[in-house]
Amino acid sequence: MNESSNGKGFSVSLFVNNKPGVLVRIAQTFARRGYNIDSLVVSNAHDARFSRITVVFQGDHENVDQILRQLNKLIDVVHAIQHGSETSVDREMALFKVEVQPEKRGEVFQVIDVFRAKTVDITDESIIIETTGSSSKIDALERMLSSVGLLEMVRSGKLMMARGLEPT
Amino acid sequence: MNGSQIIVEALRRHGVDYLFGYPGGACMPIFDALVDAPEIKIVLVRHEQGGTHMADGYARATGKPGVVLVTSGPGATNTVTGLLTAQMDSVPMVVLTGQTITPNLGKDAFQEADVFGVTMPVVKHSYLVREVNDLPRVMNEAFHLATSGRPGPVLVDLPKDVVSAECEADFTDEFHLPGYAPPARGLTEDLEKAAELISSSKKPLLYVGAGAVIAQASKQVIGLAEKLQAPVTTTLLGKGAFPETHTLSVGMLGMHGTAYANKTVVDCDLIMAIGARWDDRITGKVSEFCRDATKIHIDVDPAEFGKIIDPDVSIAGDAKLVLEDLIPLVSKLDSQPWLKQIEKWKKKYPLKFPKRGGLRAQQVLKEMDRLTDSKAIISTDVGQHQMWTAQFCKTNEERKWLSSGGAGTMGYGLPSAIGAQLGCPDELVVAVVGDGGFQMTMPELATAAIHKLPIKILIINNRYLGMVRQWQELFFDNRESGVDMMGNPDFVKIGEAYGIKGFRLRRTGDITKVLKRALDYNDGPCIIEAEVVKGDNVFPMIPAGAAVADMIIEEPPSGKKLEKPVGST
Numbered sequence: 046m047n048e049s050s051n052g053k054g055f056s057v058s059l060f061v062n063n064k065p066g067v068l069v070r071i072a073q074t075f076a077r078r079g080y081n082i083d084s085l086v087v088s089n090a091h092d093a094r095f096s097r098i099t100v101v102f103q104g105d106h107e108n109v110d111q112i113l114r115q116l117n118k119l120i121d122v123v124h125a126i127q128h129g130s131e132t133s134v135d136r137e138m139a140l141f142k143v144e145v146q147p148e149k150r151g152e153v154f155q156v157i158d159v160f161r162a163k164t165v166d167i168t169d170e171s172i173i174i175e176t177t178g179s180s181s182k183i184d185a186l187e188r189m190l191s192s193v194g195l196l197e198m199v200r201s202g203k204l205m206m207a208r209g210l211e212p213t
Numbered sequence: 214m215n216g217s218q219i220i221v222e223a224l225r226r227h228g229v230d231y232l233f234g235y236p237g238g239a240c241m242p243i244f245d246a247l248v249d250a251p252e253i254k255i256v257l258v259r260h261e262q263g264g265t266h267m268a269d270g271y272a273r274a275t276g277k278p279g280v281v282l283v284t285s286g287p288g289a290t291n292t293v294t295g296l297l298t299a300q301m302d303s304v305p306m307v308v309l310t311g312q313t314i315t316p317n318l319g320k321d322a323f324q325e326a327d328v329f330g331v332t333m334p335v336v337k338h339s340y341l342v343r344e345v346n347d348l349p350r351v352m353n354e355a356f357h358l359a360t361s362g363r364p365g366p367v368l369v370d371l372p373k374d375v376v377s378a379e380c381e382a383d384f385t386d387e388f389h390l391p392g393y394a395p396p397a398r399g400l401t402e403d404l405e406k407a408a409e410l411i412s413s414s415k416k417p418l419l420y421v422g423a424g425a426v427i428a429q430a431s432k433q434v435i436g437l438a439e440k441l442q443a444p445v446t447t448t449l450l451g452k453g454a455f456p457e458t459h460t461l462s463v464g465m466l467g468m469h470g471t472a473y474a475n476k477t478v479v480d481c482d483l484i485m486a487i488g489a490r491w492d493d494r495i496t497g498k499v500s501e502f503c504r505d506a507t508k509i510h511i512d513v514d515p516a517e518f519g520k521i522i523d524p525d526v527s528i529a530g531d532a533k534l535v536l537e538d539l540i541p542l543v544s545k546l547d548s549q550p551w552l553k554q555i556e557k558w559k560k561k562y563p564l565k566f567p568k569r570g571g572l573r574a575q576q577v578l579k580e581m582d583r584l585t586d587s588k589a590i591i592s593t594d595v596g597q598h599q600m601w602t603a604q605f606c607k608t609n610e611e612r613k614w615l616s617s618g619g620a621g622t623m624g625y626g627l628p629s630a631i632g633a634q635l636g637c638p639d640e641l642v643v644a645v646v647g648d649g650g651f652q653m654t655m656p657e658l659a660t661a662a663i664h665k666l667p668i669k670i671l672i673i674n675n676r677y678l679g680m681v682r683q684w685q686e687l688f689f690d691n692r693e694s695g696v697d698m699m700g701n702p703d704f705v706k707i708g709e710a711y712g713i714k715g716f717r718l719r720r721t722g723d724i725t726k727v728l729k730r731a732l733d734y735n736d737g738p739c740i741i742e743a744e745v746v747k748g749d750n751v752f753p754m755i756p757a758g759a760a761v762a763d764m765i766i767e768e769p770p771s772g773k774k775l776e777k778p779v780g781s782t
Contacts, residue, residue, distance in 0.1 A: 062391070062392065066339075070333060077334065111516070114515055114520075118515075120338040
């Protein structure tokens with residue numbers, strides 16, 4: 046399950062050297078302690094010598110500080126910061142493929158409309174819907190579409206940026 | 214210069230005098246470049262694991278990084294145990310591994326192993342160098358990372374085509390380590406908070422670990438202890454950070470520490486960790502460890518704070534610099550009743566062992582300590598003999614105690630003594646090993662013999678894997694399983710085959726005579742095979758996972774069954 050749906054997830058953003066092997070070291074830091082990663086987003090930073098990583102994971106509250114310390118200890122990690130929803134903006138993107146016959150489309154379009162999602166592909170049997178928003182909004186859309194023939198879902202994982210002048 | 218010459222130049226610039234190596238196809242260009250650098254002496258080891266432990270022993274004894282050069286594939290994977298050993302105990306090492314040419318990477322080429330991947334969890338940092346012009350910077354970074362902050366092993370994987378290519382870069386490139394800034398001095402507010410907590414303590418305890426040895430903080434630890442009038446206990450690896458013959462010393466604490474050290478731990482009202490990490494050998498059951506005592510934690514690695522114990526105040530910094538700043542902030546404590554209590558414990562619960570019934574390892578080690586005036590560099594293997602050596606051989610100075618603490622690596626003793634003797638040619642080096650561990654790296658006798666190193670190799674031979682046998686006796690109804698070292702060779706004859714002098718020790722009455730003869734023999738290494746009683750156990754003992762207060766001080770009546778430990782090992 047997604048972090049925001051049960052409230053136990055933690056979000057960490059990392060600023061790291063952009064070179065081979067860095068992601069493995071970070072993944073090992075989680076795996077060694079038995080933490081499962083729910084979502085992981087990696088991309089170049091504005092300065093291409095660095096990458097930005099957002100990790101969402103489940104874990105015990107008291108061990109999160111320890112994970113942060115272990116991540117910060119990695120030579121290739123410039124910083125690892127935990128962000129909450131008050132101090133950061135977060136977004137996720139998702140694509141949903143729904144199996145729907147032309148005569149039933151109206152029902153699906155209503156859902157799309159309420160969620161301000163977009164239709165990006167349409168065939169006689171299916172629709173692909175695109176949406177962007179908080180993880181909880183995407184969870185809610187998933188629940189709605191499940192009852193009208195949801196075939197597949199692909200989510201980007203959570204993107205995060207610290208508010209104000211705080212570094213992400 | 215080509216890549217190999219750059220590597221050799223980097224070694225020269227970092228003052229490397231010994232390189233522990235084993236050649237093979239992928240690292241031949243580097244060995245070739247070494248021909249032109251006679252000031253870097255190649256120590257040809259007999260197995261790469263031995264090579265890494267030699268570099269480790271060299272580093273622990275000298276404080277300088279140990280350097281290893283091996284080939285790709287199995288040559289490189291054989292270093293894994295040595296890397297783990299160094300990583301667990303924060304030992305500075307640079308391990309250079311040959312690698313197949315870059316076009317072959319990931320294609321299962323001959324002697325290819327993903328060494329960068331295999332070793333990732335057991336290094337401080339690592340590099341796979343794909344571009345020759347990165348070499349000068351990478352080599353500089355490797356030495357910097359290995360030796361600074363909390364030291365550790367750094368691995369550099371070197372594809373053969375990269376080290377053969379011409380390099381245009383020189384050594385002027387800056388580090389690219391934006392995520393690395395180890396702390397040096399402690400923050401003033403943390404120091405002041407610590408000083409305030411200390412000032413109200415009546416039963417303080419300084420708990421000193423390897424971090425103090427690495428930082429060479431011995432003078433400051435002594436200064437603090439004497440100023441406060443606080444007792445000092447050291448961990449296995451902290452031996453030497455505070456003289457064990459000092460009146461304020463209570464010796465080693467933990468699983469096989471002295472009873473009086475552990476009683477001090479149980480009763481103290483303040484415990485200050487100086488470069489120690491609350492290891493499970495120390496704390497036993499964490500939830501009961503010093504439950505009511507104030508805890509202060511000084512460590513150069515902030516990731517240690519809260520890992521096991523949540524301290525009341527933590528000070529991130531180098532042990533020496535932190536203590537330098539802390540000492541002026543504290544004053545003498547009202548600790549006389551506490552020190553008197555500790556004196557009583559020392560008298561009531563001294564380290565002891567049975568004197569009859571055959572040759573006792575403890576007696577041999579105690580006599581070795583006396584004859585060497587506690588001044589030798591001592592390396593150990595892992596097991597019963599290691600604990601007895603820690604108990605009966607006092608360490609009074611930094612860098613004189615070499616033992617695999619965190620990893621508990623059998624086979625460490627002999628090669629680490631070789632590294633230490635090469636690094637410290639004027640010191641007396643004694644390797645205390647068990648018959649089990651010794652056989653894991655025994656081929657390094659050749660390395661010791663070739664270099665005519667006057668190491669005293671004291672084999673405590675009880676023809677058992679004694680520590681495991683002890684556990685089987687105490688916790689598994691004495692059901693022996695896989696511990697009888699039947700088939701041990703005659704170790705004196707093994708020595709002879711390598712041209713190494715041997716001494717046999719069988720009777721208690723001969724201990725002084727035999728040890729003296731061995732200590733007087735300096736024409737190369739010698740073996741002293743001490744054939745000790747088979748069934749001795751190490752006490753005191755805190756069963757793994759039990760509370761420190763549940764320490765077993767001496768041998769329980771025979772037949773008394775103890776509860777199986779709940780701790781890991």
